[in-house]
Amino acid sequence: MFNGLYIHFPVLAVMVLFLGAFLVVIFGTHAKNLRRVIAITAATISFALIYALIKPVMLDGEVISYWMGNWEPISGYALGIGYEIDGLNLFFALLVEATILLSGLYSLRYMERDDYLDRYYTLYLMLSGAVLGLVLTGDLFNMFVMIEIMTFAAVALTAFRNWTAGALEASFKYLVVGSAGSSFVLAGTILIYAQCHTLNMAQISSMLCGSQGLTPTTLLAFGLLFTGYGVKSYIVPFHPTAADAYTAAPTSVSMLFSGMVNKAGVYAMIRMAYVIFQAMGIPAVQTLLVLIGTVTMFVGVTMALAQHDFKRLLAFHSISQIGYVITAIGLGTALGLTSGLFHAMNHTLFKGLLFLCAGAVLYSTGTTSLDKLGGLSKKMPKTTILFLIGAFSISGLPPFNGFASKWMIYQSTYAKAMETNNIGFAFVTIVALVVSVMTLASFIKVTQSVFFGQVTPAAANAKEVPFAMRLPMWIMAIACVLGGVFYDKVLVWLLNPAASAALNVTNYIDKMMGDGYAATAGVQNIEAHGATLSFWNPVMWLILFVVVFFAVGLVVVFGKGTRGKVLEESEGQEIEAKYDSFFGGEKALPSHLGGSDLFWGFKHNWKGYFHFMQRMHSGVVNDYALWAVVGGAFVILYTFVFLR
């Protein structure tokens, strides 16, 4: 009955979101519930439209091409704007849609105390539509337009709670650095257009890699686009604005940022490096991506160790995890790409969950400062469990999903190291493993200072958050567990189609430009040497789960334990602000008191590095803009030196 109808779904999904944004403006200014209904309906319809594409695209391996206004290519030249959905787009679109819907559900209660909510929902839908459009489009300039909408909606949302300290400042930084990134993208797009006289990505791909090869102009365009998309995915050295923006934005928006905005940047990088330029076979490009990815993951996690604000800590972890993704996709192997995509997906799930936990803490206590919070596990037991699931997932403890993807990443980096006999990749594996331990350590710090310990005054009146807020958290937590246990299913249903779509460039070109187009242009698929991956038996894990739950349940339910009594003298007394001896972060960094810092033993040995990092993250927007420009210059220089 719906045969063939689904080719309209992608464009409708984007339109529904933008339409929702305008409807909220028109009807939702005073009608409180109407605007909620509009926003959630738009998000749900869009969600359903994209998830309906799993069957044809992921399982049947179709590629949907859609020409707006039916402007099909004329004598081999693409004129109109085209949408092209293969496994890779759809994979990212699925992540984007899940983030949109869950964040929307969470916003309903979370944002209820704010004013001007019509603007919030408008911007939220604009941001969602822009990211979805960016991911689905097959047109380079359309991509730039979507990046612009995305950046400005994101800037406005960052400043939404503009009465809080730092919100305006953060959004201004975001604006400056984000615009610099957009300018890089625009410049790159212009150069490509000048060279190829077309903006369709499939056609550009066939032209750049077929007859012409890489000319100096296209090399420069590569450097510019790489930098521009790098800014959008917040890799080092473009990251410091991200930390500020994630902290200042409302938490449901922080989740959007880490769940889909930086994934859009990652998607654009994959699309550019694998498909448009087909550059992943070149060792120099692999080295560039792996180098930047490794630096990103290390800088992100070490900065996170120094934080003393819940959301800021999560922001730095976002940066660090994107480093893993970039490293994995930079390997240029099928296994690397698959594991990178898997980690991107897992990052969306567990980081979304963690941000929502931070939001729940903020909602019920009014602060996210690690120094002030404490003992929330007694007040908010359900949030504590959710947080622990998220924390174990991001730290990569088996059997959660973070473990499965990290495990694949280590395998792929080490396989690459053995294959190329390059000790550099072994070093990358070591860094990745150590970063994972540091991630764990930093989340233990959060667990210890927010959820366990004694109840602090700030947390004294906290209450469990309403079910409407916990629902999206539960969905993500369950997905975290299922993704770790049944990762072979995820691999077959989602990741393999996505990875093979990225590697199958000729198919991408042919579906858009007509059969045989790629062959006439002389395009060949990238040769990706993928190591084969075998699984261990998930039944084993299931049994293990049963055993653990049985054992724990037995102990917890029947374990007879007498509650310790509070000693007489401390009863009725106001408890001191925790044991304020061992908390602190950046500001406590120069202190020589060993006890004032949870990671003192570590930081003491690295004090040069930490002092340097503290100086670098000055908070001055001029510095950050300089970083972005220097980063861009480095990438362009590198491109010209090593890719010629």
Added chain:
Amino acid sequence: MEILIALVRILIYPGLLFVAVGGLLLAGIDRILVAKMQRRVGPPLVQPFYDFFKLMGKETIIPHHANRTAYLAAPVIAVVSLAVTMLFIPLGGFSAVSGTADLIVVLYLLTIPAVCVIVGGSASGSPYAGVGISREMVAMMSYELPLVMVLLAVAKKVGSLSLQAIVAYQFQNGCMLFHWSMIPAAIALLLVIPGEAGVQPFDLAEAETEICEGTLAEYSGAPLGMFELNHAMKIFVLTALFTALFLGGIDTGIVPLNVVITFVICGVLVWLCCSLPHAICARLRIERLFKFYWTIVAGLAALSLVLAWFGL
């Protein structure tokens, strides 16, 4: 049937029961050896069993500030995860479960007990535990780097991240310990074991004299017993891992005899990396511990890694 076999493996051999009994025996050996070196008589070999069963029967007190679920669940998860780790380690040449990259699985499973100690201590809400957590975490970051490098060095030498392949390689080419390029890595792993198991001089997290057992300060009764068991099991698992990595080529043709030999080697290793340092060293400071692991031990491991890379 598959489920039944898996359950037997997890619960009896080579899982929970086997590791628990073996670990407690090794703990007994350790105590006797330390006593001998300190010119004491020492407890009987089965003293850890007495201790364990006595603790199981004692009253469990949950501190007022504690989170009950996490406080009680942490020791159980620690013990179960160690039992599972043993499934991946080849004993006498064969592991119960094998996969392509189980070396990394083992690495991660080995972090879970430490995390459980931290979470449990954290959940108890005690300030002493707070200090213990801080130390345990830094210690974890310290020994993880050399451990990773040792594992990768061995993996490079063999060309596979699979433990089964590593043992098979040793059957063919002789024990890893007798390849001279791997000797620094073996020494590094010997130095990692006491750190990972938290025995003196690396027992900062549980320093009785300074911070009252640190992470375990509030624990009593059965959960404390579980943590003691966890400690004993961890020593067994780590020494068994060393045996598999560096002495995996010993083969008599009879699997049970191989397992017995493995256990004897574990006993010798316990003397070398637990009893000996315990008897002769004083406790380190935390930043010294970090420095020690990231310079000397990591340097040894890196030496092996580089040598392996050049095909030596």
